[in-house]
Amino acid sequence: MRKLNFNAGPATLPESVLQEAARAVLEYKDTGISILELSHRSKEFADIVAESKLLVKELCGLDDSYEVVWMHGGGRMQFAMIPMNFASEHNAAGYIDSGHWSEEALEYAAFYGDVQILATSKDDNYSRLPHWPSSVPDRLAYLHFTTNNTICGTQWHHIPATNVPLIADMSSDIFSMRHNYTNYSLFYAAAQKNVGAAGVALVVIRKDMLKRIVRPLPPMLNYKQQAHENSILNTANVSGVYTSLLMLRWIKEKGIDAIEKENKEKAALLYDALDNSKTFTPTVTERSHRSLMNVCFTADTPEHEKEFLALCAQNNITGIKGHRSVGGFRASLYNAIPLAAVEKLVQLIKTNP
Amino acid sequence: MRKLNFNAGPATLPESVLQEAARAVLEYKDTGISILELSHRSKEFADIVAESKLLVKELCGLDDSYEVVWMHGGGRMQFAMIPMNFASEHNAAGYIDSGHWSEEALEYAAFYGDVQILATSKDDNYSRLPHWPSSVPDRLAYLHFTTNNTICGTQWHHIPATNVPLIADMSSDIFSMRHNYTNYSLFYAAAQKNVGAAGVALVVIRKDMLKRIVRPLPPMLNYKQQAHENSILNTANVSGVYTSLLMLRWIKEKGIDAIEKENKEKAALLYDALDNSKTFTPTVTERSHRSLMNVCFTADTPEHEKEFLALCAQNNITGIKGHRSVGGFRASLYNAIPLAAVEKLVQLIKTNP
Numbered sequence: 001m002r003k004l005n006f007n008a009g010p011a012t013l014p015e016s017v018l019q020e021a022a023r024a025v026l027e028y029k030d031t032g033i034s035i036l037e038l039s040h041r042s043k044e045f046a047d048i049v050a051e052s053k054l055l056v057k058e059l060c061g062l063d064d065s066y067e068v069v070w071m072h073g074g075g076r077m078q079f080a081m082i083p084m085n086f087a088s089e090h091n092a093a094g095y096i097d098s099g100h101w102s103e104e105a106l107e108y109a110a111f112y113g114d115v116q117i118l119a120t121s122k123d124d125n126y127s128r129l130p131h132w133p134s135s136v137p138d139r140l141a142y143l144h145f146t147t148n149n150t151i152c153g154t155q156w157h158h159i160p161a162t163n164v165p166l167i168a169d170m171s172s173d174i175f176s177m178r179h180n181y182t183n184y185s186l187f188y189a190a191a192q193k194n195v196g197a198a199g200v201a202l203v204v205i206r207k208d209m210l211k212r213i214v215r216p217l218p219p220m221l222n223y224k225q226q227a228h229e230n231s232i233l234n235t236a237n238v239s240g241v242y243t244s245l246l247m248l249r250w251i252k253e254k255g256i257d258a259i260e261k262e263n264k265e266k267a268a269l270l271y272d273a274l275d276n277s278k279t280f281t282p283t284v285t286e287r288s289h290r291s292l293m294n295v296c297f298t299a300d301t302p303e304h305e306k307e308f309l310a311l312c313a314q315n316n317i318t319g320i321k322g323h324r325s326v327g328g329f330r331a332s333l334y335n336a337i338p339l340a341a342v343e344k345l346v347q348l349i350k351t352n353p
Numbered sequence: 354m355r356k357l358n359f360n361a362g363p364a365t366l367p368e369s370v371l372q373e374a375a376r377a378v379l380e381y382k383d384t385g386i387s388i389l390e391l392s393h394r395s396k397e398f399a400d401i402v403a404e405s406k407l408l409v410k411e412l413c414g415l416d417d418s419y420e421v422v423w424m425h426g427g428g429r430m431q432f433a434m435i436p437m438n439f440a441s442e443h444n445a446a447g448y449i450d451s452g453h454w455s456e457e458a459l460e461y462a463a464f465y466g467d468v469q470i471l472a473t474s475k476d477d478n479y480s481r482l483p484h485w486p487s488s489v490p491d492r493l494a495y496l497h498f499t500t501n502n503t504i505c506g507t508q509w510h511h512i513p514a515t516n517v518p519l520i521a522d523m524s525s526d527i528f529s530m531r532h533n534y535t536n537y538s539l540f541y542a543a544a545q546k547n548v549g550a551a552g553v554a555l556v557v558i559r560k561d562m563l564k565r566i567v568r569p570l571p572p573m574l575n576y577k578q579q580a581h582e583n584s585i586l587n588t589a590n591v592s593g594v595y596t597s598l599l600m601l602r603w604i605k606e607k608g609i610d611a612i613e614k615e616n617k618e619k620a621a622l623l624y625d626a627l628d629n630s631k632t633f634t635p636t637v638t639e640r641s642h643r644s645l646m647n648v649c650f651t652a653d654t655p656e657h658e659k660e661f662l663a664l665c666a667q668n669n670i671t672g673i674k675g676h677r678s679v680g681g682f683r684a685s686l687y688n689a690i691p692l693a694a695v696e697k698l699v700q701l702i703k704t705n706p
Contacts, residue, residue, distance in 0.1 A: 003385030010390050010591060018378055018387050025375035032356035032669070034371050036550035036596060037363050039672070072552070073425040076573045076587040108571040192588055197389035199425065199552045199590030218461040220429045234429040235545055237552030237590065238363060243389060316385070319392070 004341040007319030008150050008294060008332040009172070009193040017246040017336075024242060040236045048238075048245050049231045055248040056204065059256060060181035067210075067227040069203045070241045072234075075101070075171045075190035078201060079108035082144065082167060082186070085223050087113025088214045091141040094118045094164065096133070098156075099126040099149030100325065101169060106144070116140065125326075126152040129289045132160050140164040141212070142185065148173035150193075151323040153282075153296035153330065154289045159183055165209060173293050174202070175251050176335055177260040185209050186223075193293075194334050196244035199237050251335065259335050266333045266342040267292040270349075279304050279352040283328065298328040304352060305329075311348055320345075357694040360672030361503050361647060361685040362525065362546040370599045370689075377595060393589045401591075401598050402584050408601040409557065412609060413534035420563075420580040422556045423594045425587075428454070428524045428543035431554060432461035435497065435520060435539070438566045438576050440466025444494040447471045447517065449486070451509075452479040452502030453678065454522060459497070469493065478679075479505040482642045485513050493517040494565070495538065501526035503546075504676040506635075506649035506683065507642045512536055518562060526646050527555070528604050529688055530613040538562050539576075546646075547687050549597035552590050604688065612688050619686045619695040620645040623702075632657050632705040636681065651681035657705060658682075664701055673698075 005012045013021075024035035031044060038045055053068040060066075071077065082105075087093040093113050095106035097120035109115045116137070119130035126149060136143055142165040148155040150172045159166075165185035174189040181187065186205045192198035203226075210224040219225040219233055226233050231241065251259065271290060274282040274297050283296040299305040308329070312320050322328035331345060358365045366374075377388035384397060391398055406421040413419075424430065435458075440446040446466050448459035450473035462468045469490070472483035479502060489496055495518040501508040503525045512519075518538035527542040534540065539558045545551035556579070563577040572578040572586055579586050584594065604612065624643060627635040627650050636649040652658040658681070665673050675681035684698060 001385055002380070005386055005390060007390070007392050009588065010392055013387060013390055018389065021389060022375045022378035025371055025378055027355070032354055033358055033671070034366060036371065036374060037358060037360070037366055039360050039363055040551065041677075072427060072430065073573065074587045077425065080571050080573055108573075111569060111571045190588060197592060198393065198588045199593050216464060218433050218464045220426065220433055220461075234427045235362065235543060235551045237593065239550060240552050240590065240593070318386070324394075 001316060003316055003318045004344060005319045006317065006331040006333075006337065006341070006345070008323070008330060009190070010198045011193050011332055011334050012336045013197070013247065014250050014336045017243065017250055020246050021239075021243050025239070035239045035242050038238050040232045040238055045236070045238055048242050052241065052245040052248055055245070055252055056202065059175055059248065059251060060204065062181060062204070065207055067205050067207060069205070069226050070231040070236060070244070071201045071203050071226060072199075072237060074198070074201050075169060075188065076104070076108070078169070078188045078203065079105045080111075081221055081223065082142070083109035083112035084215070084217060084221060085213045086141045086209070087115075089114055091214050092116050092137075092139070094136060094140045094143040096130060096143070096145035097122060098129055098146055098154060100151045101149065101171070102146045105146070105169060109144070113141070118143065126154065127283055128286045129154050129156060136162050136164055138163055141214070142167045144169070148291050148293050150294045150332070151326060153284050153291045153294045155291035155293065157288065172334075175256065175259070176263050176293060178256055191240065191244050193332075194247075196247045197240060200240040200244060202244065262339060263292050263333060263335065266337065266339055267295060269342055269346055270295050270331060270333070273346045273349045277349055277352070280349060293333055295331045295333060296322060296326070296328060308348070308352060311351070312345075315344065315348060317345060317348070354669065356669055356671045357697060358672045359670065359684040359686075359690065359694070359698070361676070361683060362543070363551045364546050364685055364687050365689045366550070366600065367603050367689045370596065370603055373599050374596050377592070388592045388595050391591050393585045393591055398585075398589070398591055401595050405594065405598040405601055408598070408605055409555065412528055412601065412604060413557065415534060415557065418560055420558050420560060422558070422579050423584040423589060423597070424554045424556050424579060425552075425590060427551070427554050428522060428541065429457070429461070431522070431541045431556065432458045433464075434574055434576065435495070436462035436465035437568070437570060437574060439494045439562070440468075441567045442467055444567050445469050445490075445492070447489060447493045447496040449483060449496070449498035450475060451482050451499055451507060453504045454502065454524070455499045458499070458522060462497070466494070471496065479507065480636055481639050482507050482509060489515055489517055491516055494567070495520045497522070501644050501646050503647045503685070504679060506637050506644045506647045508644035508646065510641065525687075528609065528612070529616050529646060531609055544593065544597050546685075547600075549600045550593060553593040553597060555597065615692060616645050616686060616688065619690065619692055620648060622695055622699055623648050623684060623686070626699045626702045630702055630705070633702060646686055648684045648686060649675060649679070649681060661701070661705060664704070668697065668701060670698060670701070
């Protein structure tokens with residue numbers, strides 16, 4: 001029986017995507033070859049890449065001033081590649097530190113360049129967003145931030161314009177709502193939350209950034225060469241990119257507006273139950289900072305925590321434990337989590353009033 | 354109908370592996386979750402990693418002085434990571450240049466350190482192996498070479514002992530024969546030829562190498578931290594690692610001795626047909642340099658080349674074209690290519706006498 005899986009990533013995929021992905025493992029279309037055997041230089045894979053790039057641009061409202069690239073290495077490789085390409089001792093990079101992943105990104109950057117932390121909510125244990133910096137030094141190579149913070153459950157719902165190239169880690173909320181993607185000079189997402197399965201990262205980069213690379217780098221680590229090689233600079237994760245294409249088709253069919261509406265509904269339902277519960281408390285008290293993607297909460301006693309975990313398990317619910325660094329609970333409500341799963345969870349929350 | 358696929362990689366996988374991989378996409382074991390949704394921090398994935406590491410060590414005859422790590426980024430990320438970790442201006446690295454991939458590896462190395470090419474067969478268009486260097490400077494950080502050269506079809510069948518750490522790119526012949534893996538301080542393989550599907554690389558490193566890292570590096574690019582994090586330094590390519598585990602089980606069940614015997618049989622059959630053909634000529638004339646994995650050959654006229662490609666297509670054979678940089682034909686005979694497929698190919702070769 002299929003579980004209701006609230007894991008923060010790798011996360012739930014739609015049943016229809018899984019069916020099609022499984023079919024492709026046996027045979028991709030009528031090629032006589034599995035997607036796991038398909039050459040990255042085949043016509044079939046070129047078509048997969050082309051369609052996925054078109055869909056990304058369409059869903060993000062981007063024109064040809066942007067390049068779309070599928071890469072290996074997940075989000076963390078981007079933590080390294082961004083400063084490697086754009087920051088140095090003489091090219092300081094700005095970071096907004098709103099949670100674990102922002103912090104790790106800036107730690108990676110410090111290996112390659114001067115790092116300026118322009119805002120942080122570390123002293124609040126990241127339970128709220130920091131204040132967006134009121135001014136950003138003009139000479140910064142870029143300003144990096146994380147749109148949604150999976151571990152502590154905060155999300156930027158308004159992104160101010162900036163005077164330097166803005167770079168966003170959108171791993172956990174890409175394609176989850178209408179969004180002005182043209183704010184960014186570069187944005188990226190590890191696929192295993194809203195775009196597919198683990199093992200690929202989606203990187204979208206504005207072409208003018210490719211002129212700003214500050215040091216010689218081998219092709220695999222060089223955005224310019226990656227962008228020019230159409231996602232096959234090396235052997236692509238063919239099946240991973242295909243799974244992402246299936247997700248993109250699913251998103252397009254459903255429509256971003258409908259997805260946003262449902263995501264808001266799901267989050268409202270859960271936060272409302274938590275706000276009205278005597279047993280459970282949402283971790284983020286500032287409502288305008290709350291994430292629609294990752295709802296974090298705690299129980300009033302360790303016994304209630306244990307009981308609730310057991311209750312969830314009895315009711316076929318999994319992936320509800322908070323991140324090991326903070327404990328408590330976390331329900332991740334990515335696009336593929338159906339409203340019915342959230343209703344079930346809310347029903348269980350209400351049994352502990 | 355399933356094709357006879359002689360592609361050089363991504364390459365053919367055994368039917369049983371595909372069946373099990375497809376089943377896992379629908380549901381991994383009885384978890385109620387797809388392998389594409391399975392958390393890299395789950396008990397289930399920890400078991401997959403543990404079993405795969407044990408199998409790699411067993412199949413390679415390695416003890417606990419080696420670490421086995423699944424990484425993102427394919428072989429090319431290793432081209433970058435090896436010199437990044439071990440070479441510098443003051444720590445020269447030695448390279449043996451026996452083909453396209455060796456050459457690319459040393460080009461990557463030049464971004465990070467002093468590179469010494471100790472042997473090359475570039476002037477022979479890599480149609481033979483270079484002479485293994487008679488002496489290697491003691492002070493080299495390491496000596497890198499490629500055990501099997503996929504594009505031109507040569508393979509080292511005897512690896513001399515060396516006085517510096519030996520590093521091998523085994524992407525195209527790992528697990529294909531008995532081999533003294535303890536020769537190496539580090540060896541690696543992009544999975545999509547003999548170990549699974551595209552999107553993961555297998556890296557095996559002797560622990561003493563972890564003390565020789567020459568520069569500060571962020572965790573993703575640092576072998577020491579990768580080795581300490583048990584293949585989940587970041588979100589692993591869960592399904593990719595699982596496909597590799599399925600391949601490792603298949604290899605173990607068949608047995609390396611049986612695999613080697615069959616690989617020799619397959620290659621002998623094909624080379625023999627080519628050596629006795631008036632239409633086709635094997636590219637590598639020095640028999641002791643010939644690859645058992647990639648058999649490269651040409652036709653006497655462009656017309657015969659075209660005819661043979663058409664004949665293969667009519668007979669359900671695919672992936673037989675030579676690498677775009679050299680042309681002609683290439684039949685890749687990795688472990689999962691059945692003897693019967695090679696017999697079929699040989700039969701077609703014999704129809705053009």
